[in-house]
Amino acid sequence: MIEPLIFTHSRPGRSAAAQRPQSAPTPAVPEKLRRKRRAALPEVSELQAVRHYTRLSQLNFSIDTHFYPLGSCTMKYNPRACNQFAMLPEFLGRHPLAPAEVSQGLLACMYELQEMLREATGMKGVSLTPMAGAQGEFAGVAMIRAYHRARGDHERTEIIVPDAAHGTNPATATMCGCTVVEIETLADGDIDIEGLKKALGPKTAGIMLTNPSTLGVFERRIQEVARLVHEVGGLLYYDGANLNAILGKVRPGDMGFDVIHMNLHKTFSTPHGGGGPGSGAVGVGQRLLPFMPIPVVGKEGDSYRWLDERDLPQTIGRLSAFMGNAGVLLRAYVYMRMLGREGMQRVAEYSTLNANYLQARLRKAGFDLAYPQRRASHEFIITLKRQAKELGVNAMDFAKRLLDYGFHAPTTYFPLLVPECLLIEPTETEAKEELDAFVEALIAIQREAEQDAAKVKGAPYTLPVRRLDDVRAAKQLDLVYQEGG
């Protein structure tokens, strides 16, 4: 900690006086419902606040400041225009429950966004309301459940999930009241079709797949998977975490998926914001149209309105108080308009080019690929199992040392089935020079690991803090600052 907590700047009687109403009456609250003691919030000047939070910001790595190849997170450039146009005063000042008569401009953007996402994914309908990828997943599985139930098919409660899947997949299935059936992945990265056949049956509600998978490879037998699942009466759910890899190249709807969620904060470049807000819009095929979460934007003649349970009586319902993360949706809309139809295809092309280039260079530099016989999609995995065994330097050590070299680390130890792995996703917005510098850094760290393993194991050295004691963090819980603490 190199910047003291804001609370330590606090002095009784100090304030950012311009920011409060200049005078205020005594609140009219009955004695027994009144607050007796003021909350312990900081008392600081405006400059103290601005300086403190500006300094905190400078302790972060971010896309704007660093290469950030965090696999499965698609840390691409977030165009400033998206922010500026989404924050026009008319959009910011609009109350979510304002009548449609004074919301046509916003609704036009939302409707067109639905249409563009529909086109890009090959689905029949889109609902923009889920507020994050995991909520989009929830909506997807809840729709699958609602579909089976509407057909009187109450026994279908099993969701099949490959072992390589994101943790949100099984967590979502549980949240929807389903049981998870895990299937294995073959050595070449494809799903074990024989294992799938064994898992399928009259209880199958559906399967959750990411394609390309979290292993960074395209599931080549996707059509066979779709046929098998549909034959037993199940539906296919597409986790859109890796949509960046295939945008405009192959559409989930054409692959046979019945429902997908899209992480607009990945593929469509809305900011990650230090962990949100995201947006997990869902797209559905014909069968699931009646079950979409509300509200959805409808168009009648030249005017737009929100569709709700009166229009979609079989909807799975509302997932938020209003209409999801509208401001995030506007940013995605601006981004898609700037890309246009050709720009969207180039996203997949150049993110795939960058990933395959990095993969080829690292292979030539002597690093072990997890799937050397495969093409990379927009991301790929190297495994440092050999380094861990021979040099005692593991994937976490490489990741931490990369920070000293000025690169955010790739995703570490995910997917779980590849030991000592780094999942690397460069995205299309990185220049070749940046990729080359990253390769050189990994080569340098490899050399350090061979010559002075302790140096790598002690990294990082140049950041605001060195490695943190996670065990202590969990055992001696300190989640809230106490006066004098």
Added chain:
Amino acid sequence: MPFIPHTEADVREMLTTIGAADIEALFSEIPAALRTRALEGAPQALGEMEVGRLMQQRGARDGRPINFIGAGAYEHHIPAAVWAIVTRGEFYTAYTPYQAEASQGTLQLLYEYQTMMANLTGMQVSNASLYDGASALAEACLMSVRAHRKSRSARMLAPATLHPAYLAASRAITEGQNLKFDVTPYEQASGLTQLAALEAHRGQDITAVVIQQPNFFGLLEDVDAITDWAHANGALVIAVVNPLSLAILKPPGEWGEKGADIVVGEGQPLGAPLSSGGPYFGFMTTRQELVRQMPGRIIGRTVDLDGKPGFALTLQAREQHIRRSKATSNICTNQGLLVTAATIYMTLLGAEGLERVAAVSQARTTELVEALTRIAGVKLMFDGPRFHEAVLQLDRDPAGVLRALASRNIVGGYDLSRDYPELGHALLVCATEMRTREDIDAYAKALTEILAG
């Protein structure tokens, strides 16, 4: 090619390194039959200037009407410094702080946020945010089932004066886990939940009682009595609160003898613009003993190898990326950027500033009610103590009145007649510190003319 830096020479060199003839060859593993033709349905690319023009036009079409709706989203002054800092690239374009050493800014800010929310709500621990107020309530209900080991029913008692969308979202989100919601009626005369309504459930196995303060009508419930009733009947208490109101209202941690068990709400009043409904953020605080049942990211202070203090994600064993199908929730990404705004907002306002905002908002609503109820055909319903919203009874269908007001550049309130048909032509109105005397007079004048017509 927007945002793609590659020169032709780069592409050639990269393909040579890869050993591929062209970029198309990189997609050779996708079955040919599945390959997409051009995205005919998508529009042609626009430059930033053209998109800017389009968005200005779209915005202008909606204009900037004077807003008198609250109903869960409130228009407050946001200091200029808040979003100037929030949109700094270092906050705006970072991600979840998985690499703690490279994310100390976000992590420390979240620790400060947790401290502020715990203090504001009178609870001991806070998470680092959920999606919004409605989904936070759903998560609180699920959490109460995990936390209350003696209760077997997964039954929630929720008041009819709970925000209707919160109830709807909680039902939708918890449906797969078989939670049940019993809705307790409010007293027609007061608009408040009375103990008599709860007594109908005495002796039942109830997991949690939900209390919203102020309630959806803006009225102040007798939270002490309801909290004590719930605890006496073996249920946990989930408080749903407007965080700004806690500057002047008793914090849930002090409700009744023992205080609320889980506190959630919509964080939007703390520095987030109305923004058509989002992004906002949900907050959640609780008692220390329940921290391991809490969903979402939690930040802890610890030390580094040199013994220097620092911050990290903690208690991750609860979360989906570790526990997968046994996680407390499927939540992953939450609303970090909005929490950044809220933390800076609370810092700039301080407790006294929040108190003034709350007090002025309350006074403005009283002025609004006085001005509107002077009009023939407008009456106040429920005259008990309230925060900054009130229910008005009109002499005709509010929908038409609201349309007429909208055409005069006034967003006049939320029509309650669909959610609460028993109230007749009821309208929920709100005025915050942003509304001036002139705004209120303009509303009164327009409404007078419309109702006279």
